[in-house]
Amino acid sequence: MERYADRRVLVTGAASGIGRAVVLRLLAEGGRAVAVDVAKEGLEETARLAAEIGSRERLVTAVIDISDETAVNEGVAAAVAGLGGLDVLVNAAGMLRGARTHECELELWNRVIGINLTGTFLMTRAALPALLESGRGVVVNFSSTAAQFGHPYMAAYSASKGGILSFTHSIAQEYSRQGLRAVNILPGGISSGITDNIASLVPEDVDWNLFLKLNAAIGQGFGEPEHIAGVVAMVASDDGAFITGTEIRVDGGAHH
Numbered sequence: 001m002e003r004y005a006d007r008r009v010l011v012t013g014a015a016s017g018i019g020r021a022v023v024l025r026l027l028a029e030g031g032r033a034v035a036v037d038v039a040k041e042g043l044e045e046t047a048r049l050a051a052e053i054g055s056r057e058r059l060v061t062a063v064i065d066i067s068d069e070t071a072v073n074e075g076v077a078a079a080v081a082g083l084g085g086l087d088v089l090v091n092a093a094g095m096l097r098g099a100r101t102h103e104c105e106l107e108l109w110n111r112v113i114g115i116n117l118t119g120t121f122l123m124t125r126a127a128l129p130a131l132l133e134s135g136r137g138v139v140v141n142f143s144s145t146a147a148q149f150g151h152p153y154m155a156a157y158s159a160s161k162g163g164i165l166s167f168t169h170s171i172a173q174e175y176s177r178q179g180l181r182a183v184n185i186l187p188g189g190i191s192s193g194i195t196d197n198i199a200s201l202v203p204e205d206v207d208w209n210l211f212l213k214l215n216a217a218i219g220q221g222f223g224e225p226e227h228i229a230g231v232v233a234m235v236a237s238d239d240g241a242f243i244t245g246t247e248i249r250v251d252g253g254a255h256h
């Protein structure tokens with residue numbers, strides 16, 4: 001499938017997990033991509049994997065902290081200039097740090113919101129003029145099942161993902177007449193940098209029974225980043241032309 005043969009895409013969180021899988025999938029479908037992350041070595045590995053599928057010449061990597069306004073504005077401008085415009089923005093960068101909520105330091109709260117929610121806003125704001133110029137621009141944002149199903153010890157993370165959910169609905173409506181689409185993806189448990197390290201990201205001695213209703217084993221178990229990448233590839237292509245202002249939950253049936 002060459003659904004991205006004439007598409008210019010920008011993907012954050014591209015050094016690991018879901019973001020990396022999205023980059024590789026959109027390259028495999030013919031796209032040209034700028035892959036963004038704070039993790040330089042992870043980006044180098046993404047570039048190596050792109051070379052393995054013969055797509056290295058259509059990929060540029062850029063180290064950008066999405067919570068840094070200046071870095072985002074300069075980085076997105078450079079990406080748009082290099083690509084000659086922009087058709088698709090995938091905001092997959094995110095982080096999880098848990099805490100018992102009554103012990104959650106303001107610094108931790110601000111960091112989680114600052115990267116996940118404000119970072120998604122900063123990237124989207126910087127990319128919007130080029131996406132509107134495209135006339136068929138698509139923003140794919142990463143919310144989470146944490147936005148809709150109580151995730152204990154993750155109040156900041158869940159709030160950031162709930163914010164992304166609402167933010168995406170707002171822009172979908174605001175720019176609908178200009179041809180922009182905006183869609184939330186809500187992954188359930190997907191093997192990645194976050195889930196593989198979950199025990200170290202929540203406080204010690206948490207009550208794991210509180211996670212029972214979120215147990216991925218109720219559905220098909222943990223998914224792989226490629227399960228999400230395939231959905232993103234559909235949504236942001238012309239196959240998703242009538243999908244906007246909504247969310248797609250991809251959780252292997254863990255939350256039905």
Ligand SMILES: NC(=O)c1ccc[n+]([C@@H]2O[C@H](COP(=O)([O-])OP(=O)(O)OC[C@H]3O[C@@H](n4cnc5c(N)ncnc54)[C@H](O)[C@@H]3O)[C@@H](O)[C@H]2O)c1
Nearest residue numbers: 013016017018038065066093094142144189190192193194
């Ligand atoms: N894995 C899951 O089960 C799951 C479930 C729901 C939602 N999500 C969301 O999916 C997205 C992708 O996460 P993942 O699961 O692949 O995790 P991951 O840890 O493998 O990848 C996240 C990437 O984001 C990057 N990142 C973090 N802070 C950044 C910053 N300030 N600037 C730029 N890049 C930054 C990290 O370096 C990392 O490469 C995240 O938004 C996450 O919240 C994941």
